[in-house]
Amino acid sequence: MILLAGAALLALGATAASCGDEESAVALGNASRGEVAEVVDAPASVTAKAAATLTSPADGTLAAMRVRPGETVRRGQVLAVIDSPGARQRLAQAKAALDAAKRAGGGFGGGVNLTTVQRNTDKAAAAAFDAARTAAGKIADPQVRGALLAHVDAAEKQYDAAARAAGQAVRAVQRGVAGLSSAVSALSAAQRLQAQQAYDLAKSTVDALTLRAPIPGVVQLGGAASPAGGASAEALAGLLGGANAQLPAGVLTPPSAASGPAAGVDVAVPVGGVVTAGAAILTVVDVSALGLVAEVDETDVLLVSPGLSATVELDAATGATYTGEVRSVDVLPTASARGGVAYRVRLSLGDGQFGDGRDAPAPRPGMSAVVHLQVREAADAVTVPAAAVFSADGRDAVWVVRDGRAERVDVTVGVQGQDLVQIVSGVADGDSVVVRGTDQVTAGQEVP
Incomplete structure (x- = not known):
């Protein structure tokens, strides 16, 4: 803990005594x-309100970029378009399968094994749901991704219900307690449902090829990479440490981003460039409300609470x-x-000024800072220089000089500044105390 005092320094009341030609170490x-103030200093970094990296939901090419780097965009605005022949082909195949299922009308040729039909239908449904979940996991927009995953879950439950009904009907036919038509009808319903769901899920992937801004903010190309090129979750957590940060729900980085690009390589995908599923296309950063994430040591964190004011210094704005x-x-x-234990403290960040009154520039997310948290203060308090307080027998103590002799007095310490310390009990205003050489004084010693 680094402590700062907010009061004027205490003047020494007596000069050092002399012993021969050497100055005494006791003063x-x-x-x-x-007044005395206790301030905790903590390292911090500037954070954005939110950020979202938009990734390609499928293999293909970047067909169009509708915005320029540095442009401010609104939520829902179209930013880029991905062309994925594979995704469109899967949609066409799903559409053809759905049309065929509807035309079939539930008829099966003679000698068809109903159990095999059901097994194949279940297998196709499971493959469609797995593919849909994989595709959803590569969509950066948390709302689009969440909606698609919810749709997959709901579709799977709906299909499971239809498949159970078809299975019961097939088993009833096999036991001879029901007619063939009931089983055929149930299997046909399951097949049509599976085909419809496969089409809907494939269409969702194609719709996601149009990348829209999930949040308002400023656009930058590529992902939210660290200076070394990586984009680890920990690094992004630092970048988005504000109260409304969207991590991990609002930020997706491609699995390959952890290793980072080669030195000197621009990770931005050009228009017409080939992209793989999960590749970062661009990032939207909401800088409308900047914040800070500070790491406060465990020895100080109990003094910190919401609403506490702070002053902040940035490495990038010297003197502000x-x-x-x-x-x-x-x-x-x-x-x-x-290497110790710390707790993250999240702060709002206000405007800054230089010492001459000029407005300081707006910081950027990720900049390093030092936060000075004024955790306690006391006005009109009895204070002594911090050097006067020492530890003895597990208690704080002060050497008080009365009638020229030193007397050790146990004290209760209050607010602790860098230069001054509040004494709650044990020392009164005006008392003469040893402020230097406390380790060289003994009880009853004569102190000039």
Whole structure:
């Protein structure tokens, strides 16, 4: 914990005593009333409100890019179009199978094994559902992806019900307790349902080839890669650490992004370029409300609570100070950069100013910062220099000089600043205390 004081420094009340030609290591000062503030410093990074990387839902080519890098887009706006002959071919095949199922009208040729028909239908349905889930997992828009997965789940439940009914009908025929027509009708219904669902799922994949902005924001080409080219979940968590960050639900990165591109290679896909399913096409970053994610050490985090004000310094804006306010404190810990245990504290980020009054520039997500959290303060408090307080027998203590002799007094410490410490009990305003050389003083020692 790094502590800063907000009050004026306490002046020494006496000069060091002399012993021969050498200056004594013991010096005195006076306790006095003043203001003291306790500030916790923590490393932090600037975060965007949200970000979403749009990926290709299928193999193909980038047919069109409807926006330019740096352009501000609205939610739902068409950003790019993917041409996927494979996806369109699967849709055409599904449409043909659906038309055939409708034309069949439930008739089977003589000698058809109904159990085999049911097994083949179930196999085709399972393959369609698996393919649909795989395709859905490669769609970046969380709403589109969620809607498609929900549709797959609902379709699978609906088909399972139809398949169970068909199975019961087939078994009833085999036992001789029902006519063949009932089993044929049930199997035909299951086949038509499977064909319809396969068509609907294939069409959803084709519809997803038109990439739309899931959030408003600024466009950049490619994925949200780190400086080294990778886009790990941890790195994105830092980038999107704001209260409304969309991670992981709002951000998808292709599996290959973890290794990153080769040095000097632009990962942006050009128009007409070949893309694979899951390849990052572009990213939308919502910078309408910037925030901060700070890592506060476990020894200090209990002093931090929502609503606490802070000042912020950025490495990229030397001499500028920004305002901040704590929005939340994480419950679960994370490993700190120093190897200990820390907790993420999320803050809103306000405007900044330079020392001469000029407005500071707006930061960018990912920039490094230091957050100064003013966790406690005391006004009109009895204070002593921080060097006057030492530990003895497991308690805080101060050497108080009365009638020229040192007396060890146990004290209760309150707000602790870098230079001043509040004394709640044990020392009164005006008391003479040892402020240097506390380890060289003994009880009853005469102190000039």
